Amino acid sequence: xxxxxxxxxxxxxxxxxxxxxxxxxxxxxxxxxxxxxxxxxxxxxxxxxxxxxxxxxxxxxxxxxxxxxxxxxxxxxxxxxxxxxxxxxxxxxxxxxxxxxxxxxxxxxxxxxxxxxxxxxxxxxxxxxxxxxxxxxxxxxxxxxxxxxxxxxxxxxxxxxxxxxxxxxxxxxxxxxxxxxxxxxxxxxxxxxxxxxxxxxxxxxxxxxxxxxxxxxxxxxxxxxxxxxxxxxxxxxxxxxxxxxxxxxxxxxxxxxxxxxxxxxxxxxxxxxxxxxxxxxxxxxxxxxxxxxxxxxxxxxxxxxxxxxxxxxxxxxxxxxxxxxxxxxxxxxxxxxxxxxxxxxxxxxxxxxxxxxxxxxxxxxxxxxxxxxxxxxxxxxxxxxxxxxxxxxxxxxxxxxxxxxxxxxxxxxxxxxxxxxxxxxxxxxxxxxxxxxxxxxxxxxxxxxxxxxxxxxxxxxxxxxxxxxxxxxxxxxxxxxxxxxxxxxxxxxxxxxxxxxxxxxxxxxxxxxx
Numbered sequence: 027x028x029x030x031x032x033x034x035x036x037x038x039x040x041x042x043x044x045x046x047x048x049x050x051x052x053x054x055x056x057x058x059x060x061x062x063x064x065x066x067x068x069x070x071x072x073x074x075x076x077x078x079x080x081x082x083x084x085x086x087x088x089x090x091x092x093x094x095x096x097x098x099x100x101x102x103x104x105x106x107x108x109x110x111x112x113x114x115x116x117x118x119x120x121x122x123x124x125x126x127x128x129x130x131x132x133x134x135x136x137x138x139x140x141x142x143x144x145x146x147x148x149x150x151x152x153x154x155x156x157x158x159x160x161x162x163x164x165x166x167x168x169x170x171x172x173x174x175x176x177x178x179x180x181x182x183x184x185x186x187x188x189x190x191x192x193x194x195x196x197x198x199x200x201x202x203x204x205x206x207x208x209x210x211x212x213x214x215x216x217x218x219x220x221x222x223x224x225x226x227x228x229x230x231x232x233x234x235x236x237x238x239x240x241x242x243x244x245x246x247x248x249x250x251x252x253x254x255x256x257x258x259x260x261x262x263x264x265x266x267x268x269x270x271x272x273x274x275x276x277x278x279x280x281x282x283x284x285x286x287x288x289x290x291x292x293x294x295x296x297x298x299x300x301x302x303x304x305x306x307x308x309x310x311x312x313x314x315x316x317x318x319x320x321x322x323x324x325x326x327x328x329x330x331x332x333x334x335x336x337x338x339x340x341x342x343x344x345x346x347x348x349x350x351x352x353x354x355x356x357x358x359x360x361x362x363x364x365x366x367x368x369x370x371x372x373x374x375x376x377x378x379x380x381x382x383x384x385x386x387x388x389x390x391x392x393x394x395x396x397x398x399x400x401x402x403x404x405x406x407x408x409x410x411x412x413x414x415x416x417x418x419x420x421x422x423x424x425x426x427x428x429x430x431x432x433x434x435x436x437x438x439x440x441x442x443x444x445x446x447x448x449x450x451x452x453x454x455x456x457x458x459x460x461x462x463x464x465x466x467x468x469x470x471x472x473x474x475x476x477x478x479x480x481x482x483x484x485x486x487x488x489x490x491x492x493x494x495x496x497x498x499x500x501x502x503x504x505x506x507x508x509x510x511x512x513x514x515x516x517x518x519x520x521x522x523x524x525x526x527x528x529x530x531x532x533x534x535x536x537x538x539x540x
Contacts, residue, residue, distance in 0.1 A: 046108070048086035051119075054109050055084060055093070055133065058117045062135035067095050067102070068148040069131045070155060075102060077133070093121075104131060112343045115141030134406045149205075150175050154188040154227070157203040160240055160274055161190060164266065168192040168199065182220050182448065182500050186210050191229070198232035200225050203240035206270070211245035211416065215252050216449050216504060222261060223503045236262030241277075243269045250282035252452055255459060258508045280440075287460040292474040293323030305342055305357060309335065312361070314368035316393060321415050321475075329367035330524075331389025332382075335360055373525035387444035388426040390524060395428065395442060395491065398527040402491065402517055405432040416460045427457045431476050437465060437486035446496045451504040451514075458488045458512060487513050494518030494530040494539070506536040 031380070065077040067203050075082070075095040082095040091106040104121040110130070111118040115138030123129045132148060134141040161170055171193045175404050177185040192199040200222040204214035222237045237306035241249055246267050253263045267276040293534070309315055309327060318326040327335040335344040335352070343349035344360045352360060369375070370382035371390065377383065392413070399406045412429045428440040439461050441454035464470055464486055470481055497516060508514060514535055520528035 033102050048089045048091040048106075051091050051106055051109055052084055052086045054112070055091075055106070055117065055119070058112070058133055058135075062115075062133075062137070062342065064136035066134055066136055066145075067093075067131055067142070068134060068152075069102065069104075069129070070151040072100075072102065072155075073152055074145075074148065075100070080340050090165070093119075106130075106191055109252075113140070114138060116144050132467040142524070150185060150188070153203070153205055155206060156272065157188040157190070157240065159272075160203070160266070160268065162277075163191065164274060165192055165199075168194045171198075181224050182217075182498075183224065184213075184217050187214060187217050189217075191225055191234075192238075193232060196231070196233055198225065198229065198234040199236060199238055200234055201238040201240070204242060204245070206245075207244040211242055212248065213449055213507035214239055214241065216452055216500075218508050220500050223506070236264065238264045238266070240266045240268055240274070240433070243267050246277060247282065248277055248278060248456065251285065252440070252455055253279055254282060254457070255455055255509050255512055256331070256507050260507050285460060285463045287416045287463055289464045289469045289473050290321060292321045292412070292415070294474075301354070302337070302340060302342060305352075305354070307335075308357065309360060309364060312364050312368065315364055316396075318413070319410075321412055327364075328393065329364055331391070332367060332371060332386050333389075334363050334367060355384060356377045373522070374505070386478050388442050391442045391444045391491070392428065394523060394527045395440065399430060401527045401529060402489065403432070403438070405434070406430050406438060407433060407479070412475065415475070416457075416464060429461060429475075431479050431481065432487075435480050435482040436484050437470075437481060438489060439486050440489045443490075443492045446493075446498050448498045448500055450490060450498065451501055451508070454488055454490055455512065458486060460468075461486050485511055485513060488513065489515050489517055491517045492519065493521060493523055495521060502538065508535065 032263065047200065059077065066074040067077055067082070068074050075097060076097065081097060082093065084091070084093050092103065093106055094101070094103045096102070104123065106119050106121055107128070108120040109117060110120050115135045117133040119131050119133065121129050121131050132144060134144050134148070136145065154173065158170070158173060169192065171191045173188065173190040175185050175188045177183065181187065187202050187204060190201040192201055195373045200218070202214060202218040202221050204211045217239050219237050222234065225232070225234045239249065250265055251264065256263060263279070265279065266274050267277055268274045306325070306327070310317060314329050316328045318328060320326055325337045326333050334346060335342060336349065342352040344352045344356065344363065367382060370377070370380050375383055395402065396411055399408055407430060411459065414427045415429060430438045430440060432438060438460050439454070441450065441457065443450050465481065465483070465486060470476060497518065501516065505514060516533050517529055518531040519538060520526070520530050533539050
């Protein structure tokens with residue numbers, strides 16, 4: 027039956043309808059469809075069926091209401107027993123499945139914002155059931171002891187990733203699957219390790235041997251690289267990849283040894299003579315203006331980590347949200363911009379909710395670290411310090427990376443985060459493995475980095491630097507599974523790090539601060 031556009035004369039639904047006659051239920055369903063612009067049918071474990079003209083029927087015969095929907099590949103037939111609940115953008119139906127089993131389907135209007143939660147939950151349930159089929163197919167000799175998408179804030183278990191415990195006698199496996207979107211796939215290992223550790227602490231009756239991940243095709247590369255740098259003595263790790271049509275195959279982690287990484291040549295600062303040099307010197311008369319040399323030879327002018335001007339070849343650009351070309355006419359405007367930034371981006375500023383104060387906190391932290399890097403570690407050289415080399419795709423990371431060297435020639439990766447981030451350890455590992463790759467291949471010296479230092483061949487150190495109160499509680503859990511070949515330390519800073527960089531604790535690996 028076709029549905030019409032929404033009109034002001036349509037009746038409103040009550041919150042709940044009890045079991046009624048087939049005709050009464052049919053009237054309620056058709057009424058909902060008539061006011062829905064993009065109706066769909068959701069059944070747990072199935073992708074949504076669009077309820078478009080010619081692709082569904084609703085028919086009442088002998089006090090039995092049958093709803094039938096189909097698309098190019100599927101047909102679903104259900105007897106509707108009752109309308110369980112109605113609300114904005116949705117109707118929940120009690121249905122009878124084959125074998126007289128009772129189930130639920132939801133009619134939802136995708137165009138109604140109130141239905142967004144229902145649609146999201148429906149997608150997660152659908153993927154959970156697909157995950158269940160993966161487990162039955164690839165672990166036939168194991169029992170699915172638990173399978174859930176419920177959120178558990180106390181234990182940092184996310185509803186985004188369906189998780190399962192497989193058991194076989196006294197043995198267990200932690201299993202987690204990632205949905206098909208890129209952002210969620212990037213976080214699957216973080217939540218997989220949290221799930222593994224949770225099961226090991228809560229199921230003392232089992233020996234939870236390891237972690238199994240199901241990854242969407244096309245997103246498996248980084249996760250498999252990360253798995254290679256976890257401690258194989260702590261747990262076994264397995265990965266499967268699944269396609270959009272549900273085909274699943276196991277992955278060989280040994281196939282993921284080559285990094286797709288790029289190290290651009292490091293260029294010395296372009297000499298800025300003439301009018302450009304005079305402009306830069308004039309702007310830097312402000313003592314709050316910082317000069318940061320980029321590896322491409324350009325110069326960035328910043329106030330406590332927030333860029334407001336930069337050189338590009340023989341041109342100067344300025345701005346905050348968008349850079350634009352500068353001329354001598356703009357110099358007074360750029361000076362006022364730097365002055366306003368210095369006034370609002372000050373540890374003494376009373377207005378701490380001002381957007382300029384709150385903007386780019388990692389940049390402010392970088393500014394402090396660059397100026398006082400020996401506070402973090404007395405062996406670190408104050409210069410040169412490089413920002414985010416090797417390169418990452420823009421928008422790929424939420425942390426800020428610095429690369430320094432100590433007085434013995436050993437590289438040190440510094441990952442800076444000014445707020446709590448559950449993914450910090452593994453994002454740091456991403457950068458560290460790239461640095462190590464280029465170090466092992468002799469790229470830093472060949473490309474002009476650290477020109478006065480002979481680099482040591484030892485694995486780079488990895489520092490996670492954040493305010494001491496803003497390390498996520500699961501950081502220690504995740505670091506517990508890092509390989510010993512990743513020499514990682516956490517450095518916790520005092521709460522007033524904007525005023526003074528002060529180390530409150532420094533611990534190696536997964537150790538707890540004293």
